[in-house]
Amino acid sequence: MLNKSHFEFFSPKKYLDNAVKLFVITTLFYFFGASLRLIDELSLFWPLNAVLAAVFLRNPFLNRPFYYVICYSAMVVYDAFTTSWGWQSAIINLSNMVFIVVIAQLLLRYSRAQDENNWALNAFNLFYTCLIGSLLSSLLGSIGSTGPASDYRHFISLFADWFSEQFSTGVLMMPFLLMANWPQWKTLPDFHLSKIYPVLGVIISVIASVAVGGAGSLAFPLPALIWCAIRYPLPVTALVTLLTGGAEIILLAHSIIAIYPDKQLVVNGMFSARLGIATMAICPLIVSVSVDAINRLIKQVSLRADYDYLTGVYxxxxxYEALKYKMPLMHQPHQKLCVMLLDIDYFKRINDSFGHECGDVVLTAFANRLSKIVGERGLVARLGGEEFVVACSVFSDEEGLEIAEQIRKDIELTAFRNQQQTLFITVSIGLAATIPEEQTLLDTFNSQLAKADEYLYLSKRNGRNQISTANS
Known part of the structure; x- marks a missing residue:
């Protein structure tokens, strides 16, 4: 998911402010990437392009030539003060902009054609978009760096390293950059020690890669990363994957992970390693996307099964599920389980006179009103048609009767509006209550529901808009 925080760093109407911020961000990350250069113009890890692509994706209003020129100017200005590349700087930094623009435009186009909540989660699409952007960027950068008279073998070597760095950095960084959000501290889940086990597994597997060595050691973290994908939310998985892939690249570059034990790993030898790490990195993201989609589907199915589609109540x-798992937390020993069966009086007349659409509006408004009155004191459900039920825990019959009377009076005095029409309705209530004793709350509910149904019949027979109980 493309997450957006409540804090907006850029604003659609603050053009100068946006330009200054883009210039500063470009300069900072350019400096960071330049500090990781191994030899000449090549960098071990170049985060600038992925960061700027994510900035343009998360703020579509920035996708204007003016802002692209600001970023390009910041790169050229930095090189003018720190390098002696001359005209090559223009070509190299243009290749950076090719990656940024291609990624931003392709993914923005995809987002307009897909569900806004799902497009950034498509790991395959992100994978191939980074592939295209890296190929075009590396081709232009390699041609500009070597010149037309260069030995083709040097060009191939430079292109391979350039492409592998751009591609691996994009695949590692983009998922996290697109899904990261400002933490909502009030909603953070409780910490349990077991939650860090997958991360410990990743750390141990990276240590094992260093200890064992060889090409196969690069895949050691994969099972632990998949474990993270199953246990953690997608943004967390993306962050762990980014840190793991970046750590492996750094360890490889300094021969701490020894693929060739008798030979130091040089920059051009990083090509295969980077591609392997990038390919491995996409696997836990795909798993995490799948788990996220399954969880959403389960949640949707659960919502459709547990809640009435029209009114939103149970x-x-x-x-029945709430009586098993939620009600026991609300119910105290020696309390009575009070069951109220409610029926809207003469509801058929509303459908016949004003249409079923008006009837649906009344049902929805009635359910909302009923839920507000009951609040945290009990559970509200729609059994079907215009029939609703309330289950709550009370210390006495009088308390239950007081809640029922509050409901009856409130509904009687509430004006229900539909378009230009104002309707007043009443409700008949049957009420039954008892202490569960040896029975479960669900069994007690079922037995009291049958009694409440009998009392509801009495309310209707005696003139409606009233409450009937065992004592009435």
Whole structure:
């Protein structure tokens, strides 16, 4: 998911402010990448392009030639003060802009054609977009760096290293940059020691890669990363994958992970290693995307099964689940389980006179009103048609009757509006309550529901808009 925080760093109307911020960001990350150069113009890890591509993706209003020129100017100005490349600087930095523009435009075009909530999660699309951007950027950069008279073998070597760095950095960084969000401290889950086990597994597997060595050691973290994908949210998985892939690249470059034990790993030898790490990095993201999609589907199915589609209150099956798992937390020993069965009086007349659309509006408004009145004191469900039920824990019959009377009076005085029409309705209520004793709350509910149904019949027979109980 492309997450957006409540804090907006850029603003659509603050052109100068946006330009200054883009210039500063470009300069800072250019400096960071330049500090990681191994030889000549090549860098071990070049985060600038991925960062700027993510900035343009997360702020579509920035995708204007003016802002692209600002970023390009910052790169050229930095080189003018720190290198002696001359005209080559223009070509090399133009290749950086090719990666940024291609990634931003391709993914923005994809986002307009897909569900806005899902496009950034498509790991395959991100993978191939980085592939295209890296190929075009590296081709232009290599041609500009070597010149037309250069030995083709030097060009191939330079292109291979340039492409592998751009591609691996993009695949490692882009998922996290697109899904990262400012933490909402109030909503952070409780910490449990077991939650760090997958991260410990990643750390141990990287240590094992250093100890064992060889080409196969690069894949050691993969099982632990997949474990992270199953246990953690997608943004966390993306961050762990980024840190793991970056660590492996750095360890390889300094021969701490020895693929060739008798030979130091040189820059051109990083080509295969970088591609392997990037390919490995996409695997846990795909797993995480799949787990996220499955969890969303399960949640949607659960919502459809547990909640009434029209009114938003519990369905019958959802009420039964709540009585099993939620109600026991609300119910105290020696309390009575109070069951109220409610029926909107003469509801058929509303459908016949004003149409079923008006009837649906009344049902929805009635359910919302009922939920507000009951609040945290109990559970509200729609059993079907215009029939609703309330289950709550009370210390006495009088308390239950007081809640029922509050409901009856509130509904009687509430004006229900549909378009230009204002309707007033009443509700009949049957109420039954008892202490569960040896029975479960669900069994007690079922037995009291049958009694409440009998009392509801009495309310209707005696004139409606009233409450009937065992004592009435």
């Amino acid at each position: 369905s019958r099956s959802g009420l």
